[in-house]
Amino acid sequence: MxxxxxxxxxxxxxxxxxxxxxxxxxxxxxxxxxxxxxxxxxxxxxxxxxxxxxxxxxxxxxxxxxxxxxxAGKVSSDLQEIIRKRPQLFAELLRQLKGQPDHAILYIVRQVSDGNW
Amino acid sequence: MITLHSDQLVFRFPDIDADVGIGINFQRTLRIPDDGSDHHLPPGLGRFPLRHIEDFDLGGSNNRKTRGGIIMPMFQSDALWLNFHDLGRGRAELPVALKIGAGKINAVSGEKWAAGLSQTPQNYVVLPGQPWLDGFNVEKGKVRQFVAMPLGQGYTVEEQIDPQSDVGGIQIEAFPMKKAVFEKLKAKREVAPAMHFNAMMPESASAPMDMGLGMGGSMRQEIYDDEYGLKAWDLENGLRCFIMLANAEQWMAVTGEEPPLSPISVQDYNEAGLPWFDYYDGDRKAIEGAKALGNIKSVKAVAQDKREPIWPDEELEPNGMVEKIIPIKVPDGSW
Known part of the structure; x- marks a missing residue:
């Protein structure tokens, strides 16, 4: 590392x-x-x-x-702001997800939709 | 899965490998002169913003939301190029076969959008070998710049091939390398340092909402042959995305965001002493140009036919400052 x-x-x-x-x-x-x-x-x-x-x-x-x-041991200020707005919710979310593999976490990230074309 | 990250489309293929994928962003750039010359590659002037299309009320164009995908603002006559990335240092690079359509006309083969991949003619580019795509593949070693134009006026490539068509936008479909093939490739590459895939090039209110792509000036750019062959690609795990090109003049009303500024002029760019670019990969073979695109008129030619002075003077030549970009490679053996 x-x-x-x-x-x-x-x-x-x-x-x-x-x-x-x-x-x-x-x-x-x-x-x-x-x-x-x-x-x-x-x-x-x-x-x-x-x-x-x-x-x-x-x-x-x-x-x-x-x-x-x-x-560098830092978290961007925009992420800090997101957590500060709903600290309990995001703290719980992050703790729940900490052991999940990357692909499992990615499945809850908003995906770009695909429709009829 | 496809996600949006920092105005970039990120394609991941967890069924192939949880840690790999590609990023595609759309770079604003100078519109090169359409003067019969073959120009060098223009710079990247930053990413166009990308947003989820379903988040916005598009008024009379709301029916377009059934396609899904994203929305991106462009002014009429704005030029763009597609910048392809891997997902970062230290990760294996998953080869991906990428189809690119403009109004469902394949920008590489010039044919109508069809399912799957073809090599006769090749209708896709292969990443990471292809670092970017600036335009329509009109001749071997030559493309004509992607330029945004309103639909319904005969300027776009799709309307010239099919006058009834009003699809517009950009279509992208990505097929990863098959898992078994990729595993073999990874095993071989673990012996040598990973090949670097550094594609960073020094990086009216009542108008119709929808835009398509027409042909701008000509530039030197090769589209490379598929070194892996059709059997290497996993057609069952393809991902696709529709990018609606929204008239930037309506972007603020739709999204509440300022649209990106139009790029600076070629004159201003030259006066700042900034370079143009040339990419050369001597180990790769370029494919032939698309026959179907050879007879398409450029936006300038259509405008002249229609006697519509849509573009300002184009007498300025790009300056002679050209930076050559050569890919960093590692040896490749049999696998």
Whole structure:
């Protein structure tokens, strides 16, 4: 299991092999942090950045923001808001589902309908 | 199952493998000039929003809801391309045969929408080998850009092939690789690092609600041959989705959301010094263009016939800045 920093570094370096705009300096500039800070994050010397910076970083890396946030030990603010609105209901739902396999959980996610065409 | 996630259609096939699937999003892009030249691939300027169609009152178009699926806003003359993804790093990549229709005209074969898959001519693309699709397959190595136009005015490809047709929209049907074939493929690939499938390209109020797709300018893009063969595909576990193209001018009234802005012009894009793209996969063989699409008139040609000045001047040429994109591969053996 990769740490947040090492995962970001591996992904960024893989992309940088083909796209030189994925250097530490340029990625840091685009997400609005100092290159030295991003370098420290990648070496797990500094803690992960803020939610907004992680979301921006996920976009740069072509990664799912929720995945990177989870690796950083965070939950996106929109999910927190959903839970805060109905805390008991969602807490119970998550506890009930925690042991279910992925495909079982996906069956309760809203699916795109198919009709007559 | 098909779900919506961040304006992306996610196709999963738990009967094949619980952990795999594909994502498809619809990228806004520049409309390339229809000037007789073959242009490079335009950029992705962000995803069109996608919503469940049954959530909205479509007024006079409510009968369209019986098709199910999703709704997506486009302005007349907006261009788009389809961006194909796997579901993330570290997961096995399930090969999928994907049929794409525009008003139930197959965009790859030019034939009317039919059940199943065909290789004579090939009527589908194969993922992950095909990273994106920008238009109708008119010639080997050449497509004509997908451009949204209102139905009922003779601009769309479907209306030119069948003047009575008013289906519109985009149709997608995905067939996964058969489980047994996929298991063999996975076993072989576990020996080597997974092949990266990085398809990220640097990423009037009374008008009819429904839109279809016409042909825009020409660009260089190959549609690849099926390296697996028809027997590899699981026709029993296909998933399909109808995407209604809603006139963006009515999007706000229907959904309460702001429609996406029209893309910037080619001139503005060039002046910003931004690149165009070229994709080359020398290991794959391109299929021939669809004969049935060879005689279809582009939107510009129809407009000229009708003497309707629907498009502004197109004298501007894309700049010469082209980034070549080459897929990352691992060796492939027999399996």
């Amino acid at each position: 990769y740490s947040f920093g090492s995962y970001v570094r591996i992904r960024r370096e893989a992309l940088n092999a083909d796209d030189k705009s994925m250097s530490v300096r340029q990625v840091a500039q685009r997400i609005g942090v100092e290159p030295a800070f991003l370098s420290k994050v990648e070496r797990d010397v500094a803690p992960p950045p803020s939610e907004a910076k992680i979301v921006a970083l996920a976009k740069e890396l072509g990664e799912d923001p929720d995945l990177l946030l989870a690796m």
